[in-house]
Every structure is written in C-alpha cells, then in structure tokens.
Amino acid sequence: MLYFARWKTILIWLAVLAGILFALPNVLTESQRASLPGFLPDRPMTLGLDLQGGSYVLLEVDRASLVNDRLQSLRDDVQVSLRGANVGFNSVTEQNGGVQFTLRDPTQGDAARTALQGLTSPISTSLLAGGSVTETELAEIQPNTYRLTLTDAGINYRLSTAVSQSIEVVRRRVDELGTTEPVIQRQGLDRIMVQVPGLQDPDRLKNLLNQTARLTFRLVDVNNSAQAVAAGQQPAPAGSELLQTTDNPPAPILVQRQVMIAGDNLTDAQAGFDQQTNQPVVNIRFNSVGAQRFGQVTRDNVNRPFAIVLDDKVLSAPNIREPILGGQAQISGNFTVQTANDLAVLLRAGALPATLDIIEERTVGPGLGADSIAAGQNAGIIGGVFVIAFMLIAYGFLGIIANIALIVNVILLVAVLSVLGSTLTLPGIAGIVLTMGMAVDSNVLIYERILEERRQGRSVVQSIDAGFHKALGTIMDANITTLIAAAVLFFLGSGPVRGFAVTLALGIFTTIFTALTLTRWMVAFWVRRRRPKEVPRGYNFIPHGTKIRFMAIRKWAFATTLSLSILAIASVFVGGLNFGIDFTGGTVLELRAKGEAADVGKIRDDLSPIVEGDIQVQEFGSPRDVLIRFAVQPQDATTPQASVNAVRGALAQDYDFQRVEVVGPTVSGELAWAAIFGVGAAMLAIAVYVWLRFEWHFAIGALLATAHDVAMAMGFLVVSQLEFNLSTIAALLTIVGYSLNDTVVVFDRIRENLRKYKKMPISDIIDLSLNETLSRTMLTAVTLVLALVALYGFGGDVIRVFVAPMLVGVLVGVYSSIFIAAPVLIYFRLRPDSIKGGTADEGAAAPPSGGATAGKV
CATH class of the missing domain: 3.30.70.3400 (Alpha-Beta Plaits)
Incomplete structure (x- = not known):
C-alpha cells in the first residue's frame, strides 16, 4: 500500500498541477486572465445569480391559447379543403374544442373525408426516429354533421414544437440585450428556463419575453362604427374584430381579420427618428415577397387607413397616401427611445409561435450579489482556518499532511467546476465548505485506524499500511451513501439546489483521490525519508480504550427517542412549518x-x-x-x-x-411533491445500498436512524420557525447523507468485530465497536460543526436558513448512530453467522468481559 511506481507518482502530481492551473483563473482579475498565454486555461467558474445578480425566469407555453390558435387555423384549413374539392357545406364553427360543419348534400360524405384526409393523416414527428402522430380525428357525430377534434398527442406535439421554436426566438431576443453567458434551456414538455447573470434591468427582460410579437398589417373597417361595437349597440360584423390602440387612454378601432402582410415577411427592423416630427419610430424592411404584397395592398387601398397590429394591439393606423413600392415602411406610435428599441428587437428576433407566461421569477440585484460573494468568501476562509487548526491540534505532523491534502482537495474541486463550466451559487459555496468538513473524515478514519493498529503492537510501517488498507472499505461506503443523496438532489432539485448537489458530488470524488492517493503518497514519502520510530500524535481529545456501556441504557434511549420523534412529527402538524414561497406560491x-x-x-x-x-x-x-x-x-x-x-x-x-x-401555484405544488419524493427516494436508495453491502438488519437500522434525524430537524424548524424552502430540502438531504455516513462507519466496525468474535454477545460487540469508533465519530462531528458554524456566523442571512438545520442534523446524527442504528441490530436478533464476506479470525484473542478493547491480530 505504501509503494508507488514512478509513473504513478508522476500522474498524481500532474493531476495536482493541472488542478492548480485550471483553478488559477478564479483568483485572477479579468485583465490578468486576458494576458495569460494562449496555452493556459483562462476560464473561471460562472457566478450564479445570487452572487453576481441577474434574473431567472421560468416560462410556460399557454396551452389554451395554443389550442385556440390551432383550432382557428384548422377551421380555415377545413374551409379551403372542402371548397377545393367542390364539397358544399354550411358554416364551419368551433365548438367544444373542435371544428364542426354540416354538408349540404348527404351523398358527399366520402368526398369530404377524402378532401380532409391531409388534415387527419399522421404527421412525422422525427426525421431520424421516424415517429408519427395523428393530430386530428374526424368523426360523424350526427347524420351529415362532422367534427374534427384535436388529439392529446397532437396537442402535445404542437406544444413541444412551439417550445423548440420559442427557445430560438427567446435566445435571439436575449442576445440583443448584450448580456454575457445567458442560459436558455428546455424544462419538460412546455417550459423554458431563462437565466441571465449580471442583467441590470430585469424588467426589460420580462417585457421582451412576455410579448408574442406577432406583427400583422390589416385594413381598417371603415364601413362600421368601432364606437358602436364597443358600446354594445351592434355586434362586430363578420370578418372584422374590435381591437384597442396603445394610446393613453386606449381607443377602440375596428379592423379586418384578414392579414394582408405578416411579420414573417420582415428582414430587418431598426429604431430611428421621424424626419418631420423627430419622434422615435421603427423602420422596417420586407423581403421580396413581403415588398411585393405590401406594394400591391397600398396601391389598391390609397386613402384608406391601414392598421399596424402587434399582439392584438393597434400601434398606429395611418392613411395610405400613396403606394409604397420600395419594400420599406415606418411604424409610428407613442414610442420612447427605449420602447422603439425594444420593438425593433422583438421584430428582428421574430414572433413567438405561442404565448409564454412567466410562472416563476427570481431576480437578484448586483449589490446584493456582491454582498453574497463577500459573505461566502469570509465563511469559506474562516471555516477552512477552523478545520486546519483543529487537524493540527488533533494529529500533529499527520495533521499537516491532512491539511495539505485538504487544500489540494479544494483546488481540485474548484478546477473541476471551472472545467465543467458549472455555475457557482451561494449553496455551492456551502457545498465547498461542507466538503472541507467531510473531507477531513477520510483522513480521520485513516489516522485513527493507524493509531489503533499501532496500539495493538504493529510496527510503524505495518500500522500505516494496515491503516490505509482497512480504512479503504469504510471510506468508500461512507462516501457512496453521501453520493447517493447528492444524486437524488441533482435529479429532483432545481436551481441552487442542483448547484449544491454538483459541488457535493464532485467534492466526494476529489476527497477520495486526495485521501486514498495523495495523502498515502505523502505519508509513504515521509516514511521512506524519515524512517520514523513512532506514529506522530497530537492532542488526544477522546482517550482510547474507553469502556462506555452504551447498550446498557438503550431502552431509556429508545424511549426518549420515540417520545421526541413523536413530538417532532406532531409539531409539524400542530405548530406547522413556516413554508417559503417555493411551496406555497x-x-x-x-x-x-x-x-x-x-x-x-x-x-x-x-x-x-x-x-x-x-x-x-x-x-x-x-x-x-x-x-x-x-x-x-x-x-x-x-x-x-x-x-x-x-x-x-x-x-x-x-x-x-x-x-x-x-x-406560481403550479410550480409550488410541483416543488412540494418533488421535495417529499426526493427525501423519501434518498432514504430508500441509501437503505438499499446498505442492505446489499451489509444485511437487511443494517438497512432497517439505517432507515430508522435517518428517519429520526430528519424528524428532529423538522421539529427544530417548527420551533425556530425558520423558512422551509428548497434550500432546506437540500439541508435535509445532506443530513440524510451525513447520518448514513456516520452510521455506515459504525456498521463497518460492527461487521468486522462480528467476524472476529463469533462467541461474543451482540450487545458487547456493539459496545466494543462504538468505543473503537468513538474518537473518529466525535472528531469528524467537531470538524463538520466548525465548518458549519463558520457558515452560520459569516455566510449571511440567506445561508443561515440552509445551515441551521444541518447543525442540528449533525448533532442528532451522532446520537442516532449510537443509540438507534446500533441497538436495532439487537432487537432484530442479528447473529454473527448471518454476516456476509469472511470468517472469524481463529487466532483472535477474546476481549475482556467488558468488551472494551479488540484482541490483537
């Protein structure tokens, strides 16, 4: 275990060097990064909205308006198809989500079906996959009366297509704002996530995204009175509709439904000023088809008002004084310079295929982002100092090696986040600090095992070699449980919660590398150079050889635990949690x-x-x-x-x-169910892992202990009335991961001792195992608490809501590992012969009757 081939040494330090190079841009200014040689990495981590300000908007396609537009289009298609086939019909109407018509001649039923076959035939949904979907279905609902209905599959196909088209339009609009690194992604069937870091004017973003920007040019109905229709004195004539102008106050105007020219025919739109009035206007230019159509319409309708309509609002309705044949026109209205620019942006980007509603918005000002960065940096530095100082005191020279590995761990984590282009959020900073606290756990496991082997009479080299070897399985088990919780967080979380999950998961991998590879190399190098006669020791916080009879009070502990758990659960229903808007809307x-x-x-x-x-x-x-x-x-x-x-x-x-x-209420309901499912899924996934890795008895003990820890944290949230939001769910899942981490370490030692002492009573084996791992349990808890205290004290108000339940979870996690998870093995009658993977060491000496110390091996 302590021998390293030269190529392994080279690879280890090349990985460390690469980490330093890729992490370096994060501590350089923008000008310093620009001056770096081209072969060096210059990409820092992207700061999230909570660190640099900006806007997050979740858009949803308006299903009702999309269906309504599709029905109108379908009605027109039915009329054109039937007329083209010379099939006589009465008026085509939209009724109950379908298009209905009656034939004049009952014998033309087959001809009507043939004419409408193009509308009811399956349409291809994927060129590569070859999929298809039937969008409409034709049925004869009464003799001679037919109905075309949109299918659910067809509506979903149109929704999916509208989202794909909308993403491109939204991207063009956001790019016009001149922002850097916007994130525009599809979410589910009918949603689009837009995240624009550093945006100084979020209102402008919402205004640009909240408009369909469907531009049409239509003739004004001069034969009927708009005022009479608006007053209800007469209905709107067929072929016309009543719209409002953008004036203040708006005025009614009657325009024809027929679209003479659509915005699809535009090639350019630029804001400018009218040469006569010096008022802001938008100058537009048509393509060849649009220019020809525009020239024909203006030539045929001189001295008639021509309405320019944007999203069912009339921008202006000037009279056509003469034919406009050059393919260029001017849109005037009550514009300011800003609104003229925004309209030009919308027209250049194109119209959205459907209405998009903002169902969730999160905006952070740049000033608040700067405060968050300062708070996160302070918390990270102070937390790091706490952990480093504690390791020095606890392990002396070995603590120095652990601290070097810890610093490299953080550098590698930052480097990987930079390479992946991950977005660093405030919970992400919490993930880095938490990684520092939990990374020490691997070193503590190794060092405690080394000291234990040395106390049993092994030589220094043998103790170090055995310490790394025997701690390997425990470290892997402990980190995999936390990784499972991080994976559930990532797949079920959103926004900052996902950022925390990514940071935590990557921190686990870098921790395993630094603990099992880098630390081992440094210790091996020290052993070869110094030839030490003794293993270095620091201050012994927990004396070895303790003989605490934990199981003697297990009944009292169970009774106390049951009472507190019932109170905690009852408080959730009686006192109630202080739900944040993530769950209430x-x-x-x-x-x-x-x-x-x-x-x-x-x-x-x-x-x-x-x-x-x-x-x-x-x-x-x-x-x-x-x-x-x-x-x-x-x-x-x-x-x-x-x-x-x-x-x-x-x-x-x-x-x-x-x-x-x-x-919005829709999003909040979805987040609530995702949170409940997330916590449950994490607990079950970890329990399954423990079952496969150990035995079903261990899985039940792990589940009960974890459920207790979550219940205690929930009770704390009720008493403290801290806001219960998505960050709190992340905290609860982290508690699940840590609690199982601690429990698995105890279980691993119990399994080892069960194989070693087959005749020892199970309660004595548990006491022995708990005493042997007590030093590791307490030291890990202290380092993690130090990191969390730094986050709580210096991380700012937002992060305190995230850290407070985690502090409680760490404390109750230590308790549950000792007084819940372990005693369950007694109540479920665990026997040594049911343990997988190994036989008893026949040469093992039986321990004293008190079960205080392990026999020599």
Missing part, C-alpha cells in the same frame, strides 16, 4: 431604502390597496433593508406579474429592488 421582495431607513408602516399602508390578503413587511438585516412577502394574487392569473408590477410602481421611487422571487 407567492412573491418575496427584498428592498433597500434610498434614504437612511425604511418605513415599514408606510410600506404596508401603500401596499394594502394593491395586494389582497396578508402582507408581511419586516426589517431584514440593516434598518435600510426590508423583506416583503405576500401570497399568490388573483390578478396574476389573468395578467402574469401584475401584482409585482403594481408594487414596483408604488415603491420604486423610494426603494431599490434587491431581490424579487415570484413562484
């Missing part, structure tokens, strides 16, 4: 007063006429900072973001909006 705003202090009472009075229901307004951090929270508003169902826009209008003059989070 609603809006959270973080404001900073432009003056010296925020006026909480005035804010509440200003918002009372705007927001329905309870409004929570409280100071957050400094007297200038205010946190506002309110539930989902009824007006948001018809006009997304209406309540947030109203609040902005009321408070923007006196306050800067530092953070905005809006979660």
Whole structure:
C-alpha cells in the first residue's frame, strides 16, 4: 500500500498541477486572465445569480391559447379543403374544442373525408426516429354533421414544437440585450428556463419575453362604427374584430381579420427618428415577397387607413397616401427611445409561435450579489482556518499532511467546476465548505485506524499500511451513501439546489483521490525519508480504550427517542412549518431604502390597496433593508406579474429592488411533491445500498436512524420557525447523507468485530465497536460543526436558513448512530453467522468481559 511506481507518482502530481492551473483563473482579475498565454486555461467558474445578480425566469407555453390558435387555423384549413374539392357545406364553427360543419348534400360524405384526409393523416414527428402522430380525428357525430377534434398527442406535439421554436426566438431576443453567458434551456414538455447573470434591468427582460410579437398589417373597417361595437349597440360584423390602440387612454378601432402582410415577411427592423416630427419610430424592411404584397395592398387601398397590429394591439393606423413600392415602411406610435428599441428587437428576433407566461421569477440585484460573494468568501476562509487548526491540534505532523491534502482537495474541486463550466451559487459555496468538513473524515478514519493498529503492537510501517488498507472499505461506503443523496438532489432539485448537489458530488470524488492517493503518497514519502520510530500524535481529545456501556441504557434511549420523534412529527402538524414561497406560491421582495431607513408602516399602508390578503413587511438585516412577502394574487392569473408590477410602481421611487422571487401555484405544488419524493427516494436508495453491502438488519437500522434525524430537524424548524424552502430540502438531504455516513462507519466496525468474535454477545460487540469508533465519530462531528458554524456566523442571512438545520442534523446524527442504528441490530436478533464476506479470525484473542478493547491480530 505504501509503494508507488514512478509513473504513478508522476500522474498524481500532474493531476495536482493541472488542478492548480485550471483553478488559477478564479483568483485572477479579468485583465490578468486576458494576458495569460494562449496555452493556459483562462476560464473561471460562472457566478450564479445570487452572487453576481441577474434574473431567472421560468416560462410556460399557454396551452389554451395554443389550442385556440390551432383550432382557428384548422377551421380555415377545413374551409379551403372542402371548397377545393367542390364539397358544399354550411358554416364551419368551433365548438367544444373542435371544428364542426354540416354538408349540404348527404351523398358527399366520402368526398369530404377524402378532401380532409391531409388534415387527419399522421404527421412525422422525427426525421431520424421516424415517429408519427395523428393530430386530428374526424368523426360523424350526427347524420351529415362532422367534427374534427384535436388529439392529446397532437396537442402535445404542437406544444413541444412551439417550445423548440420559442427557445430560438427567446435566445435571439436575449442576445440583443448584450448580456454575457445567458442560459436558455428546455424544462419538460412546455417550459423554458431563462437565466441571465449580471442583467441590470430585469424588467426589460420580462417585457421582451412576455410579448408574442406577432406583427400583422390589416385594413381598417371603415364601413362600421368601432364606437358602436364597443358600446354594445351592434355586434362586430363578420370578418372584422374590435381591437384597442396603445394610446393613453386606449381607443377602440375596428379592423379586418384578414392579414394582408405578416411579420414573417420582415428582414430587418431598426429604431430611428421621424424626419418631420423627430419622434422615435421603427423602420422596417420586407423581403421580396413581403415588398411585393405590401406594394400591391397600398396601391389598391390609397386613402384608406391601414392598421399596424402587434399582439392584438393597434400601434398606429395611418392613411395610405400613396403606394409604397420600395419594400420599406415606418411604424409610428407613442414610442420612447427605449420602447422603439425594444420593438425593433422583438421584430428582428421574430414572433413567438405561442404565448409564454412567466410562472416563476427570481431576480437578484448586483449589490446584493456582491454582498453574497463577500459573505461566502469570509465563511469559506474562516471555516477552512477552523478545520486546519483543529487537524493540527488533533494529529500533529499527520495533521499537516491532512491539511495539505485538504487544500489540494479544494483546488481540485474548484478546477473541476471551472472545467465543467458549472455555475457557482451561494449553496455551492456551502457545498465547498461542507466538503472541507467531510473531507477531513477520510483522513480521520485513516489516522485513527493507524493509531489503533499501532496500539495493538504493529510496527510503524505495518500500522500505516494496515491503516490505509482497512480504512479503504469504510471510506468508500461512507462516501457512496453521501453520493447517493447528492444524486437524488441533482435529479429532483432545481436551481441552487442542483448547484449544491454538483459541488457535493464532485467534492466526494476529489476527497477520495486526495485521501486514498495523495495523502498515502505523502505519508509513504515521509516514511521512506524519515524512517520514523513512532506514529506522530497530537492532542488526544477522546482517550482510547474507553469502556462506555452504551447498550446498557438503550431502552431509556429508545424511549426518549420515540417520545421526541413523536413530538417532532406532531409539531409539524400542530405548530406547522413556516413554508417559503417555493411551496406555497407567492412573491418575496427584498428592498433597500434610498434614504437612511425604511418605513415599514408606510410600506404596508401603500401596499394594502394593491395586494389582497396578508402582507408581511419586516426589517431584514440593516434598518435600510426590508423583506416583503405576500401570497399568490388573483390578478396574476389573468395578467402574469401584475401584482409585482403594481408594487414596483408604488415603491420604486423610494426603494431599490434587491431581490424579487415570484413562484406560481403550479410550480409550488410541483416543488412540494418533488421535495417529499426526493427525501423519501434518498432514504430508500441509501437503505438499499446498505442492505446489499451489509444485511437487511443494517438497512432497517439505517432507515430508522435517518428517519429520526430528519424528524428532529423538522421539529427544530417548527420551533425556530425558520423558512422551509428548497434550500432546506437540500439541508435535509445532506443530513440524510451525513447520518448514513456516520452510521455506515459504525456498521463497518460492527461487521468486522462480528467476524472476529463469533462467541461474543451482540450487545458487547456493539459496545466494543462504538468505543473503537468513538474518537473518529466525535472528531469528524467537531470538524463538520466548525465548518458549519463558520457558515452560520459569516455566510449571511440567506445561508443561515440552509445551515441551521444541518447543525442540528449533525448533532442528532451522532446520537442516532449510537443509540438507534446500533441497538436495532439487537432487537432484530442479528447473529454473527448471518454476516456476509469472511470468517472469524481463529487466532483472535477474546476481549475482556467488558468488551472494551479488540484482541490483537
């Protein structure tokens, strides 16, 4: 175990060197990165929204409007198809989600089916896969009356296609903003995630994304009165519809339904100024087909008003004074320079194929992002100092080696995150600090095993070799359980939770490398050079050879545990958790007063006429900072973001909006179920692993201990009334991983001793194993607590909600490993002969009757 071939040594240090090179750009300024030689990596980690500010928006295709548009198109297609086949029919109408018509001649039924065959034939959904879907179905619902209905598969196909097309349109619109590294991804069947770090004007982003930008040119109906139709004195004539202008106040105008020219025929759109009025306008240019059509329409309708319609709003309706034959036109209206620029952006990017609704929004101001970076850096540095100092005190020279491995571990983790282009969020920083605390666990396992082997009489070299060898299986078991929790977090989480999961998972791999390879190489190098006569020791916090009779009080511990668990679970239903908007839906705003202090009472009075229901307004951090929270508003169902826009209008003059989070009821319900499923799936997946790796008795003990730890953490959240959100779920899953990590270490020693002492009573074996691993358990818990205390004290208000339940989880995790997981093996009558993988060491000496120490091997 302590011999390394030269090629292995070279590979180890090449990996360390590569890590340093790839991590280096993260500590350099932008100008320094630009001056690096071309062969050196210059890509740092991407900072998330919570660290550099920006906007996160989740868009959803409006299914109802998409179906409505498709039905209108289908109605037109039916009319054209039947007329082309000379099939006589009465009016084609849309009824109950379908298109219905009646034939004049009952004998033309077969001819109608043949004419509509193109609409009911399967359409290809994938050129490569060769899939197809039937979009519409034709049925004769009554004699001589037919109905075309959209199928669910057809609607889903149209939704999927609309999302694919919308992603490209959204990307073009976002690129026009000049932002760097926007993230635009599909989520599920009908959603698009847009993340724009560093964006200074999130409102402009929402305005650009919230418009379909369907531009049409239509003639104004001059034969009927728009005012009469608006007043209800007469219905809108067939072939016309009533729209509103963008004036303030808007005016009704009657336009023909027939689209003369569509925005699809545009090739360019640029903001400019009218040469006569000097007002902002948008100059547009058509392609050859559009120019020809535009010239023909204007030539045939001189002196007639021509409406320019954008998303069913009339921008302007000027009179056609003369034919416009050059393929260029001008859109005028009540534009400012900004709105003219935005309209030009929308027209250049193209129209969305369907309406997109904003169902979730998270916006962080750049000032708040800078504060988060500072808080995260301080927490990371202080946490690192705590852990390094503790390892030096606990293990002396071996602690120095562990600290070198720990520093390299963090460098490698940052390097891998940089290479993968991962986005670093505030929970991601917490993942790095947590990795530092948990990485020490591997070194503690190795060092404690080395010291134990030395106490049993082995030589220094033999002790070191055996320590690494025997700790290998335990380290792998402990880290795999945490990896399972991280995997569940990644696949079921979203946003920052995923960032934490990625950091935690990558930290496990770098930890295994540094502990089992780099640390071993450094120890082997030290042994060969120094030829030590004794294993270095530090301060002995936990004396070896303890004889604590843990199982003697197991009944009392079980009774206490059961009582506290029942109380914790009952408190969730009685006292209730303080659910965040991730699970309830609603809006959270973080404001900073432009003056010296925020006026909480005035804010509440200003918002009372705007927001329905309870409004929570409280100071957050400094007297200038205010946190506002309110539930989902009824007006948001018809006009997304209406309540947030109203609040902005009321408070923007006196306050800067530092953070905005809006979660719709649909998203919140999905997140709640995903959270419940995530915690359950993580516990079951880890239990299955423990079952396969050990025995079913161990799996039950692990499940009960983990359930206890989660219950205790939930009870703490009820008592403290800390906000229960997605970050809290990440904390609970981390507790699951840590609790199983600690439990597996104990189980591994119990399994080893069961094979070694086949005649010893199971309770004595458990006591022996717990005493042998007590030093490791306490030292690991202390290092992790030190890291978490640094996060809690210096990581900022947002991260405290994440760290507080984890601190509780670490403490109860130590308790549950000793007094829940281990005693379960007694109650389920575990026997030594049921243990897999090995036989008793016949030469093993029986331990004293107290079960205090292991026999020599």
